[in-house]
Structure formats: structure tokens, C-alpha cells
Amino acid sequence: MSAEEVRVRPEAALGGMANRERAASVMAREGLQALVATTPENIAYVIGAPLRTTNWSMQIYAVLPKDAGARPRLVLPTNRLGVIAQMGVPDAELYLFSDFFVEGSPVGQPSTPDIDLFYDLLGRTAVYPGPLEALAAALKDLDIPQGPLGVDEMRINPALYAKLGESLPAGHVRPAYGLFREVRQVKTAAEVARLRRSAELNERVEEEMIHLIADGVHEEELAAHYRDRIIRAGGTPAMIAVGAGPRSALPLIEHYFHRVRPGEQVRFDLCCQLDSYWADTGRTVVLGQPSEWQRRHFAAVRGGWERALELVRPGVKASAVFAAAVETVQRGGIPHYRRQHVGHAIGLELYDDIVLAPGDHRELQEGMVFCVEVPYYELGAGGFQIEDTVVVTKDGYEFLTHLDRKLFVQ
């Protein structure tokens, strides 16, 4: 590997991604003084980056105070402090728990800046016996020792959740995974910037894959190209639906068996994460001249997708976007078309809150980011997809994706 190929990690943004104003308003409505993040996604929301754990019982918490001027607090095991020093100290006060031993050198040689910072942080950060003691100290320092707290219930050890509840007045600990998701519905500028970079990376690799399609190319070769390129760019490949020929009709694809043949279509639905933010985009490609059947079905899907976008603007209900898109596909050539949704919010989770689905009557708002997709899967025949990412603007939307929306012919 040449020096040029060394992956250079983009400078980590060390501030949190959180919409503090929206968070404060949700907390005020719910009578809460702080939200406590426990999942890697919500922790990244508060401090700007997720933190890895070695098993399900290891606990990390990030406290987002209602007071938008107060600094977040990060509760973490001492052995994770070195990682903090490497990624840059987030805009949060640190509270450690559990012992972890590293020694200062009696030799006293000069060291690297991250090690000096690690050692310095170790020396001046209090270490508590366990995560709840560290959390209590954080709440005390925030002058909200009694809460009330909304706690992301999905990644706190339930036994600790119960203990926390017992240590505070009744009702002062309430589940908050849903509240975090509600706050995260409206993205901050920093989040949109990350989503844009993630979508752009995804599309760049998707375009390369389109050009790789040729007679005899194996689905696995295309998937491997995706993995390789995303990882070299510092991202994490996740769901890689690459289906050729009949397998283009499989919604989710995790195993690859088929080689592309002339006349076959390839459906891409590609998902990765970059700096914690997801991308999810899709296209359909035909090797050689598309058949009448392929053209007709793609046109119907594309019509529904266009109709969905026509409705995307503040004040429109998610369910209304769904109904219009599905009806358009049905009238456009697939009368039996059915679908459970025509898109979903995207952000720190692949499916963020609000789905463009029949049951979801919430209104779109400026700053929400959606993947819009109206795919059709016909087992035994093939599948069609266009999926793009848009941010809702004051009077419509702006694409975060730019790849041509045609039926690609390769």
C-alpha cells in the first residue's frame, strides 16, 4: 500500500450534533431536566461520536441538560478515556467509573499529544465506583440531582434503570428513546452536513458499481467493491442489497449468488455509515437493452417516486405522501402495487423517526431528512428501485443526492 492510500480520517467534529433548542422544548413539555443517552446513536448525538463497548453490560451515558447553555456530561468506564484523548475531548464534562491501570513512565520520555492528554485527563478526572455513582455526580454538578430525567431505555442495563428509578422521587425517571428520536427528527446544520457527506460517498461508490456491471460480473464482486471503497473512505458498510436478474426482486440481500447476464437488471439498495450518519440510496441498472417489461415497470416506480417528492414540503402529512405515491404507481402501470411505506427519516439510525407510511399522520417540517423510495419487488421477475435523500426546506426539499434518476443502461 502506498502512502497515498493511507486513509485519512476527516477531522472529527467534537461538538455534539444535538438540536439543543428542540431538545429543551421537548423536555419542557415533558417536565424533564435532562435526557440521558445510552445507545451509541444518542451518545453520538450528544457528544459528536459514538463509543464502542465490549459487551452488553458495559454502560456509557451522555447527559443532555434542558438548559441549552449547560455543558453535556459523559459517563464512561476509565478504560475508554484513552479513546476520548485520541478522538479529541468532546464538549462535555467527563465522569469516569471503574479502575483501569496504566503507568506513567519513570523514564519520562516526551510522548505524543494524545498520550499526554490521556495522562492529563486521567490525573484530573474523578473516578466513581460505578456508572450510577458517576451519573449522580454529573446530575449534582448540573444542579439537577433529583431529575426528573428522561433515560434512553434501550441500552441502559434494566437493573440499573430500576435502581436509578428507586434512587429518585417516583416518576422522576422515564423512558426517553422515543423523545430522543423526536428531537432528532429536525436535523441541525451539522447533521445535514454529515448526512450530505455520507450520501455523497454512498453515491460515488454506487456510480462506480454501475460502471462495473458487465456480462459475468458476480453480485459478490459488486458488493466487495462497495465494502472496500466505503471502508477506505472511513465509513462502515452495512446493508448491501446488490441483486442481479431474478435476485433484484429480493428486498434485503446479504448473500450473493448470481452473475449478471445480458438483459438482466441489477437493483442496488446500499447503506453505509460515515461519522455515525447513515446513507441509504438506490438505483436500477439494466445490462444491455431494457425490455418493454423493464421500461414499463421502472417508469411506474419512477412516477410514484416523483409524485412523492412533489408532496414533500413542511405541513404535509407523511401518510399523504404515501397515499399519493402508491396511487400513482397503481395508475402508472402496476395496478396491484402494494407497499408498507415510501420512505423513512434517516440520521443516526437508518430508520429515524417518521416513516412515509399509511399510519403516520405527522407533518413534515423544515430540517427533516428523508430517504424517498417507491420500490417494486416481483419474485420470479425482478425488482426496481430509485432511492434518494432529501432535506425538507422552507417551501419544498433539497436533494442530498445527485446521481441521475434514470433507468441506467450499461
Added chain:
Amino acid sequence: MSAEEVRVRPEAALGGMANRERAASVMAREGLQALVATTPENIAYVIGAPLRTTNWSMQIYAVLPKDAGARPRLVLPTNRLGVIAQMGVPDAELYLFSDFFVEGSPVGQPSTPDIDLFYDLLGRTAVYPGPLEALAAALKDLDIPQGPLGVDEMRINPALYAKLGESLPAGHVRPAYGLFREVRQVKTAAEVARLRRSAELNERVEEEMIHLIADGVHEEELAAHYRDRIIRAGGTPAMIAVGAGPRSALPLIEHYFHRVRPGEQVRFDLCCQLDSYWADTGRTVVLGQPSEWQRRHFAAVRGGWERALELVRPGVKASAVFAAAVETVQRGGIPHYRRQHVGHAIGLELYDDIVLAPGDHRELQEGMVFCVEVPYYELGAGGFQIEDTVVVTKDGYEFLTHLDRKLFVQ
């Protein structure tokens, strides 16, 4: 990419990995009729492979009945059924929930075996409104509609856990993440085989990395080589501690800043997953002639590691292994040596249950698998590591790792 480079996934083992006898005995002791897995790790334990979700609220459950002759049950959203058809149907009865629409083709072209299987499964598997209804059907079919159940509390939606508890007699739903971990302490032959393959892959790449060390090589180049090779082999790279020179003293490394220079040491502590099972191995390498300081500290660490292994056999307490290893390092040249553990069980989690630590007085048993490590981190100077994986045998241990245990000189 040539055809030869196409990644070939090893034939997925579709049976579960579970030690059914040990599970039955734990359930008998606890008065439980079944264990319900909710985390990807415990689901993989029951059905042989994990299943991906798109956000934290998506639920997947795998039911392991006490009766070792009864088939496990898998509760999953309908949209995950296609993935099941691709990986091969596990040795479990399926229970679906939620709608997901795919259409059969009126064209009726022949399809691929996985699509035919998907379509066939869709046609003959009952779909329930939600995960709890599907779980109730599974329990009814197992003739244990009332439980009592041990439920892996770490990845079930807490609201659903509460609802499940209310639907059954008091005390019939109890947390079971710890029970799953207890059952998983003693590995089955299928698990040891997977751990062996994972360790062998990890070591093969580690050896390549040792040979890549040269003047001016960047930590990131070494880390990138690891990522690339593990992914090409079908694995998932996770923690990649590659620290050169002073950075060899950082326990966890996730950002890479340093180029190797002559006389510097490089510490590897490398973790990946292959077919759900973790590997975690480490070595220390010096570029050029090791200094007296490097030789002396490596010898002390190696002495402690050897002492730990001398004690590994059934009946020895984890804490006894710890005490002997630490004392040996202290007597062997690092009198101020401190450490929180000298190894950990490994399996479906990087840190499985039982840690070779002062507070853990449980006895080792045949079939347990441990990573044994006695690292030393001196900030401002450097770090040393040997980490190997062993399976406890009737009268000692067997290495799953084979790379030379010397201080490598490159």
C-alpha cells in the same frame, strides 16, 4: 477485481450453537421453561447466525426451550424472511409479524432457489400483528404458554418486556442475559470450531502485519491492511489497536497518527468477528535491535503470561490465575505492575462471562475459551502484549492460536 478474489462465504452452519444440555440444567435450576434471546449474540447462539435490525425498536426473538428435543422458535419481522431464505433456514420454527409486501410474478419465470424458498416460506408461515403475539404463538406451540420464561433483557423493548410480564403469571418473566452468558461459558464443539477459525484468521493477518513493519510505515497503513484482509475473508474488523513507538502504550487505539521508526516497538491487539465469533490476539514487535529496556519488560510480561497458562485447567479459580500472573510480572522485573484482569472468556461477545480478575472466584471448566493477556502500558515509554486464545481441556488447555510468542524483531 479478478474472479479469484470474489469472497466466498463459508457455508453457513444453520444449526444453533447452543449447549442445550447446559441450557436445560440452568433452566431447571431457575425453574424456567425457555430462554428468550433478544440480542444478536444470543440469537446467533440459538439459530446459528445473527439478524440485523434497522433501529433499536425493531424486535427479533429466538426461543430456546428447556426440553433439549424441542426445536427453537424464531420470531422476526416479515421483511427479514428473505434474509433467512438466503442464509438457509435455521433449525427453528418461524413466527412472523408485521406486513411486508412482495409480489409473485404473473410472468411466472423460473427463479433462484433462495427466492423460491422465500416465496414458499411467505406462503406457509403465519403472520401475527406484533412480536408479542408471535411470541405467544411460539410458546403455545411449545406447550409452555405460561412460561416461566427467562428473557434476555438487553435488547427487548422495555415496554414490551413489561407487557409480556403482565400477560403471564407474576414472576414468570425474569431477566436472562446473565443466564445466557452462564450457559455460553462452556462452548460446544461447533463454537470451538468457529472460535478456532476466527483466531486463525486473526493471526494470519497479524503475521502479515508484522512483516509489513518497516521504517516510515504508518500505523494507519497497518490498520488498513487488517481491515482489508479481515473483510475479504468475510469477517468484521472491530477493535484494531495498532500503536507504534510511544503510542504502543495506549490500551485502546482507534485513531492512527504515528509512523514506525527504527528502535520503536509496535503493539498489536487485534479483534475481529468471523461468523459471529470473536478473535482477540496480540503481539509486540520491535523494528531493529530491541533495547535492554524493551527486552526486560517484554520478558516480565511474557513470564506472567506463561505463569497464567500454567494454572489454566479445570477447577482453578479465575482469581487464582490472576494473582499468580501479576505476582510473576512483579517479581520478573516490573515491581509496580498493576492490572485489572489477565484475560477474559471470548465467544459471541468479545468479553464473554468469566474474567481472570481478582473478584472472580469461579472455577475454570473444560470447554471454556479464554484470551490470556498480561499487558503492560507505560505512558511516555511503550506497551507490551502477548495475547493468545486457549480452550480449557480435561487436564489443561489447548491453544487456538499458534503464532510464535516471542518479542518479534523486524
